[in-house]
Amino acid sequence: MLRLCRPIWGARGLSKTVKTTDYKINTTNIPENSVIFSMVQPTGRFHLGNYLGSVRVWKDLCDLKRPDCKLIFGVADLHAITIPIPNGQKLRQNRAEATASILSLGIDPSKAIIFNQSQVHQHAELHWLLSTLAPMGLLNRMTQWKSKSNLKYGADEESLGNVKLGLFSYPVLQAADILLYHSTHVPVGDDQAQHLELARTLGQSFNRMFKKEALVLPTTILAPTKRILSLLDPTSKMSKSDSNQNATIYLNEEPDSIVNKVKKAMTDSISHSFYYDPNTRPAVSNLINIVSGIQRTSISEVEKDISHFRSHSDFKKYVSEILVEALREPRENFNMYIKDPHYLEQVSKKGAEAASELAEKNLKQIKDLMGF
Incomplete structure (x- = not known):
């Protein structure tokens, strides 16, 4: 049981x-x-x-x-x-x-x-x-x-x-x-x-x-x-299945949509200072973590960058600008590839052939040991 x-x-x-x-x-x-x-x-x-x-x-x-x-x-x-x-x-x-x-x-x-x-x-x-x-x-x-x-x-x-x-x-x-x-x-x-x-x-x-x-x-x-957590509920991870899609930002998200979602993102009542503290400021910390990940910089470096902000609007504008620029190329690429299903199938088929060759060789060794 x-x-x-x-x-x-x-x-x-x-x-x-x-x-x-x-x-x-x-x-x-x-x-x-x-x-x-x-x-x-x-x-x-x-x-x-x-x-x-x-x-x-x-x-x-x-x-x-x-x-x-x-x-x-x-x-x-x-x-x-x-x-x-x-x-x-x-x-x-x-x-x-x-x-x-x-x-x-x-x-x-x-x-x-x-x-x-x-x-x-x-x-x-x-x-x-x-x-x-x-x-x-x-x-x-x-x-x-x-x-x-x-x-x-x-x-x-x-x-x-x-x-x-x-x-x-x-x-x-x-x-x-x-x-x-x-x-x-x-x-x-x-x-x-x-x-x-x-x-x-x-x-x-x-x-x-x-x-x-x-x-x-x-x-x-x-x-x-x-x-990475939900933009609207920092107790849950970001997910495609979220009933409110304002909680999730996709790689092919249009710039205006990114800006609108970040504007609606949960923060807290402190507007004169922005710093990372996932226990007491989980929503703000989630946005800082996103910026840290996108920019490949430490949390402390992001905190230095945002230390002069004195309003939620300035902080969220900063987050939006970083996301819009970082996702520009992936968005354009995705929109190109998704329109070419034949190419996607070719990539998967060729990859599967190569993977199958490796897998069969290794599985044969395993099965030989087991008596098959």
């Missing part, structure tokens, strides 16, 4: 396997012969949270790409259906928008493999093989399935009984995604660090059982930007 346990994964346990990059990744973050893997769920066009959480690191990695390194970036459409999507066309559209968003940021398909997860059947096959090693207790302690099911600590048995198997076990699929390619490094947002530790645990269990270092244990790469 599932029980809603309190999380036990702490920073101390992750410290040896998680690396936080500087505001822009550099060559020292990428050892020789690295295989860098990451995926993003296709919820449609990207918003600021997607961009600053992990995907911008993909662009940095492309810029630093060396011949000895592999970059593998995917659209996690199998993960997307852990929250059922009753309209197949909606999933197809979300997938296309995700691919267009990836390309709009300058992620180059000649340097990185870009593909849809469902195009490479080995992901699902390794998911099953690893699920035979995955303890229910560890999965029960994962936090994402609880938050996505809107479960609170102490939820009743009926609520727990309604949790779908796919949602409960999707960290195992995520582990399969990563381990399938012998990934050495995985850039993710901080909310996924717990799942990366599970991937390491399952990899270690497999290697111990078959007495061979068959699965590579990955290192997590975290961007320094804190989680």
Whole structure:
């Protein structure tokens, strides 16, 4: 029976396997012969949270790409259906928008493999093989399935009984995604660090059982930007599914819309001074964090820049101007790519062929060890 346990994964346990990059990744973050893997769920066009959480690191990695390194970036459409999507066309559209968003940021398909997860059947096959090693207790302690099911600590048995198997076990699929390619490094947002530790645990269990270092244990790469929160509710992260779309800024947002959304963003009653304090000033701190992420500067540097502001309007104008300029090129690129579905399909098909070749080679080794 599932029980809603309190999380036990702490920073101390992750410290040896998680690396936080500087505001822009550099060559020292990428050892020789690295295989860098990451995926993003296709919820449609990207918003600021997607961009600053992990995907911008993909662009940095492309810029630093060396011949000895592999970059593998995917659209996690199998993960997307852990929250059922009753309209197949909606999933197809979300997938296309995700691919267009990836390309709009300058992620180059000649340097990185870009593909849809469902195009490479080995992901699902390794998911099953690893699920035979995955303890229910560890999965029960994962936090994402609880938050996505809107479960609170102490939820009743009926609520727990309604949790779908796919949602409960999707960290195992995520582990399969990563381990399938012998990934050495995985850039993710901080909310996924717990799942990366599970991937390491399952990899270690497999290697111990078959007495061979068959699965590579990955290192997590975290961007320094804190989680991007809703513009209207700083207790929640920015999300496409927010019922009030004024809470979310998209990469292809038009300038006037950006200005209007920032104008409506929650702040607080203090208008003569602006500084970062997520405990007492969460809304203002969220806007400062966004600027810090966009400009790749520290929070303290942003605080210096805004120290002379004496009104909310001046502060919000400053935030808007930075966002409008930063998102100009991604917006133009997205609008171009989304009008060319044939090209998007070509990129995904070519990427899937390259990914399948790697995946089949590695999965064959795993299956040989298991007796298949």
